[in-house]
Structures are given as structure tokens and as C-alpha cells.
Amino acid sequence: MRTVGIIGAGSWGIALAKNLSNNGHKITIWSIIEDEIAMLKEHRECLDKLPGVKLSENVDFTCNLEETIIGKDMLVLAVPSVFTRSTAKSMAPYVAKDQKIVCVAKGIEEETLMTITEVVEAEIPAADVCVLSGPSHAEEVGTGLPTTVVAGAKTQRTAEFVQDAFMNESFRVYTSPDVLGIELGGSLKNVIALAAGMADGLGYGDNTKAALITRGISEITRLAVAMGAKAETLTGLTGMGDLIVTCQSKHSRNRKAGMLMGQGMSMEEATKEVKMVVEGVYSAKAALALAKKYNVTMPIIEQVNMVLFDGKSAKDAVTDLMLRDKRIEHAALDWNVQN
Ligand SMILES: NC(=O)c1ccc[n+]([C@@H]2O[C@H](COP(=O)([O-])OP(=O)(O)OC[C@H]3O[C@@H](n4cnc5c(N)ncnc54)[C@H](O)[C@@H]3O)[C@@H](O)[C@H]2O)c1
Known part of the structure; x- marks a missing residue:
């Protein structure tokens, strides 16, 4: 005892x-x-x-x-x-x-x-x-x-x-x-959950959600590793695990706030409607500042910030993500990299 x-x-x-x-x-x-x-x-x-x-x-x-x-x-x-x-x-x-x-x-x-x-x-x-x-x-x-x-x-x-x-x-x-990796996974997933909620609010489907989850963990991992955390942590319960639950669950207040924004509410209206602290809104700004500080590309987190704070519509944010510069999925798998 x-x-x-x-x-x-x-x-x-x-x-x-x-x-x-x-x-x-x-x-x-x-x-x-x-x-x-x-x-x-x-x-x-x-x-x-x-x-x-x-x-x-x-x-x-x-x-x-x-x-x-x-x-x-x-x-x-x-x-x-x-x-x-x-x-x-x-x-x-x-x-x-x-x-x-x-x-x-x-x-x-x-x-x-x-x-x-x-x-x-x-x-x-x-x-x-x-x-x-x-x-x-x-x-x-x-x-x-x-x-x-x-x-x-x-x-x-x-x-x-x-x-x-x-x-x-x-x-x-x-x-x-890996305390740092655990904490970064736990806080940054809330920002991706806002995006997942926006996709739900727009009426998008499972394909969109899967894209946000997998590309989301990829950008969280990039930042976490640049800050000194271990990549393995982000593949585990406190990274991918927590991201999946937050992006899918009916209990997630971040996903719910995002959904209301996807349906056309402003950030202020959506957070008021949810009635509880929506931590992703605070972590979104912090994540963007960390991305700049560590020189890491975080396209989903950038777009979420624009929707939250610059009045951009969630629909335009998704379109901009879809039409980003063409890229390879994993830089480490480039044809020119010898394995
Ligand atoms: N709810 C969950 O399922 C869950 C799961 C894992 C982690 N968390 C994390 O745990 C933390 C708490 O979440 P929650 O769901 O219990 O939130 P909550 O909104 O239910 O908690 C609010 C509580 O915080 C306290 N509080 C309010 N104002 C305060 C103040 N000014 N100073 C000090 N205490 C104050 C009060 O006890 C209040 O009931 C969050 O960071 C959340 O991300 C929550």
C-alpha cells in the first residue's frame, strides 16, 4: 500500500x-x-x-x-x-x-x-x-x-x-x-487530432484520416528526433498509439473542437462549445515555434496554425496539403542512398 x-x-x-x-x-x-x-x-x-x-x-x-x-x-x-x-x-x-x-x-x-x-x-x-x-x-x-x-x-x-x-x-x-519522446508524442498528437477532427467535420473519409495519422506521426518524429528524443518512442504507445486514439475517439476534445472548425466554426466558437481546455490549440503554436527553432518541416502543424489563428478555412488547408511540392515518402529510402 x-x-x-x-x-x-x-x-x-x-x-x-x-x-x-x-x-x-x-x-x-x-x-x-x-x-x-x-x-x-x-x-x-x-x-x-x-x-x-x-x-x-x-x-x-x-x-x-x-x-x-x-x-x-x-x-x-x-x-x-x-x-x-x-x-x-x-x-x-x-x-x-x-x-x-x-x-x-x-x-x-x-x-x-x-x-x-x-x-x-x-x-x-x-x-x-x-x-x-x-x-x-x-x-x-x-x-x-x-x-x-x-x-x-x-x-x-x-x-x-x-x-x-x-x-x-x-x-x-x-x-x-525517453521522457522527452513520451512528452512530445503526448502533446503534439493533440495538434494532429485537431486536423483529424477538421477532416471529419468536412465529411472526409477514412483515407484522409489515415493520411493525417501517418504523415502526422512522421512530422512529430522528425521534430522529436531533432530535439534529442528517440524515434522508437514515437512508434510506440505514447506516439503512434496515442495519436491513433486521439484522432479516432469520440472522447477526444481536440478532435471534437477540430470537427466543429471543419463544420465552419471559428477556433473561439469551437473551443467555447467544447467547454473544456483544448490543449492542442496551445500546443499548435508551441509546435510551430519548435519547428522553426529546430529547422524541421511540419506541414500539417503549419496548416492547423493557419486555421486556428489566421482565419484560413479547413478545406483550403487540406487542399494546400494535397498540392504541396511533390516529395518522396521517406528521404532515407532515396534511390541515391546506398543501403
Ligand atoms: N481526460 C483524459 O482522458 C486524459 C487522459 C490522459 C491525459 N490527460 C491529460 O490530463 C490533464 C488533465 O485533463 P483532464 O481531462 O482531467 O482535464 P479536466 O478539464 O477534466 O480538468 C480540469 C480540472 O483541473 C483543475 N483546475 C481547473 N482550474 C485550475 C487552476 N486554475 N489551477 C489548478 N487546477 C485547476 C480542476 O480540478 C478541474 O476539475 C490534461 O493535460 C490532459 O491532456 C487527460
């Missing part, structure tokens, strides 16, 4: 609490929103975000951050990426040396281009910061549908600690040393 503090009581924090409590751990969930904690205390369930997922008696709820952190074997930071820095700042005074913080948000900070673990490490240098990511919708984890994810950490010891804490018959956890 471990003691775990979960910071953030959104869909993902609650679903992970359910999974961890099934493993017999003692959980404390914190939220900045008092009404949210009051609802959880009364119903043991998040009625609006994850109805039907009841939390057991080994889960406590609080608005007191200090109480959530002090003495816990592991902390799970589950607030949306836009609130990561402010939340980490508030956590810092209570975090002990080498206390484990598992980052589960997916995003890149727009202003600094830092990943989530980089932000947390900068705000809480004492902590042992790692990541848990993969194709894992809260709605499915909450109801115990088989799911696989990856725990990424600088040390094998930490990755295996996280693997042991989370793993069970419906939640399989792999380990990896």
Missing part, C-alpha cells in the same frame, strides 16, 4: 484515483475548486465529467494542498497543462527532497516551449519528476477497460516504482527512459 496525493480533480485525476485505489493505495485528491471537492465528498463521483465512476472509501478529498503533499509516497500532477506552472509553484514549499511527482498532463508551455516535466523540475527542483502517458481516455480507464501506458523517468528505479503503483489487470504499464 502506498500513499498518493493527486493534484487536480478533473476527469483524468479521478480516473487515475479509481485505478490506484483499486490497487489498494490510500489516495488524497486535491482541487483548487471548492465546489468540485464538495461534490466529490457528497457523491464520491464527478457527476459532470465522469458520471458512473464511484470512488471507494480509501479516497479522500481536500482543498488543502499541504495536506495532499506532505508525507506522500507519490504525487500525481493531473491539472491541465495550462495550469501546470502555477500549480507547481504552489506545491513547491511542501514537496520533500526526491519526492516523486508523476506528470500526466499533455502539453508544451506556449511562452517557454518547455515540456510539462521541464516546467515542474524548474519550479520544484527538489522533486523526482517523471511522466505517465499513452492512449488512455479517462472514460475508459474509469470503467476498467484494458489500457496500456508508459512510465518514463530518468532512472529505471523511479520508472519501475510508478509501474508497480499503477499496474493491474486492466491497466498495463511499460517503462521507458
